[in-house]
Amino acid sequence: MSMIPKDLKYTASHEWVRDNDDGTVTIGITDHAQELLGDLVHLELPEADSEYGLEDAIAVAESVKAASDIYAPVSGTVVEVNEAVLDAPELVNTDAYGEGWLFTIRLDDADELQELMDATAYRSMLEEESGEDGDGDDDDDFDDNDEDDDDYADDDDHDGDKRK
């Protein structure tokens, strides 16, 4: 089972939220999410000062495999984005809850934090999902927008052309 820090809040779409206790929250994707995505190679992050509603598509994480939407876990205004992960997306893989943070938001409504899952609830959700699909680590349970549907699950293989 992947890492799930106790001091964070979580969404069903695998974002984590850290309450900075100053009216802002820091947001990233969970260790479980980065495991599902595999090696990240590109991130699209929101502009500072832009406003988002609850569960709006706010960012995109692209791995070698797929593009996945990241949804705003709370409504509010973007304060800061992590420029470091734009240059080094692998930070999300290596340190999802630390250097791999994505952006901070100034909350419109602090009560929205109460609606998020705590670590225990998130863990239960992951366990339930893994129970359902049998192996606990299935790609298909990740809420993504995988436009090309290219998860290798049912694509064709090919033995090669070898134009040497």
Added chain:
Amino acid sequence: MQQTALYQRHLQAGAKMVDFAGWEMPIHYGSQLNEHKQVRSDAGLFDVSHMVIVDIHGPGAKAWLQKLLANDIARLTTPGKALYGCMLNPDGGVIDDLIVYYRTDTFYRMVVNAATRQQDMDWMQQQAAGFDLTLTERSDLSMLAVQGPNARTKALSILPPDQAAKAADLKPFFGVEIGEGFIASTGYTGEDGFEIMLPHAEAQQAWDALLAAGVAPVGLGARDTLRLEAGMNLYGNDMDQTTSPLISGLGWTIALEPEDRDFIGRSALEAEKAAGVKQRLAGLVLEGKGVLRSHMRVICSNGEGETTSGTFSPTLGKAIALARIPVASGDGCEVDIRGKLVPARIVRPCFVRHGKSVVAS
């Protein structure tokens, strides 16, 4: 779901397993990027036992293959020589792409895709009527691929001396029997290396020996990024039953000479040529930020096209794709990445060879 003879070894190596055409196969063993780089810089080991090996025996084998394939098996005159080509439907659509190894005029070995196994076998059985031959699926054999600049040396090091000598003598795109098995200087990565067919127990031993020789296991994820960098087509993505080889970058695999060889799909291809081929499969290198995927809209100066395969190229550090676009479309285009138009360069569809970018910068 089916498992290969190497299934337990994948688990031991920490593989994440996925369903691939009904087979439980390793997608990666931790990091697809690292596995990709391992093949470009050293040597990687793939289990491709899900692929379908079919032996064709009989006096009718040669004539049958000349009818079945758009490429001409008569081009093979040296035992062991391999031929890449397509099996077409009467409309010129691609039923599958495959490799045929020439053994004798009455014995050929063919390797086809796992995902198309049933349609391939049905089609071949149907077309075999009236020809004196037998088709035998070799499910008793596993298939390994060892690829990378050091693959040759490391693979030879685990073979008995007599077999190693035979393998070392192979020219590119040739194969030879080794004991109960078969080794060929072929691959799907754009690197040097071998593909090796062995009885299951021997394949398990070879797997262990290759790992001990410092060859790292590589999953199907990296197999896809490696083949795309090498500009090699993937059946189902870059061509299928609805696309002819002429618009799939596979014109070079069609043998229209001799004119009296009446292969399946020939008249459709001739009609397509006579009417003027409208599209081509090109390579794209993304100039802006983002990652290319399949089925993205491509806007060219003279019309629109679509990406058929796309990925982030670890070697180039940029997104690359194969795309079906109008012919004579110049050297620049834009790709619709989730509503944003991002500029891309149109290049020859081959991005990396032997570890290095072959795209002009």
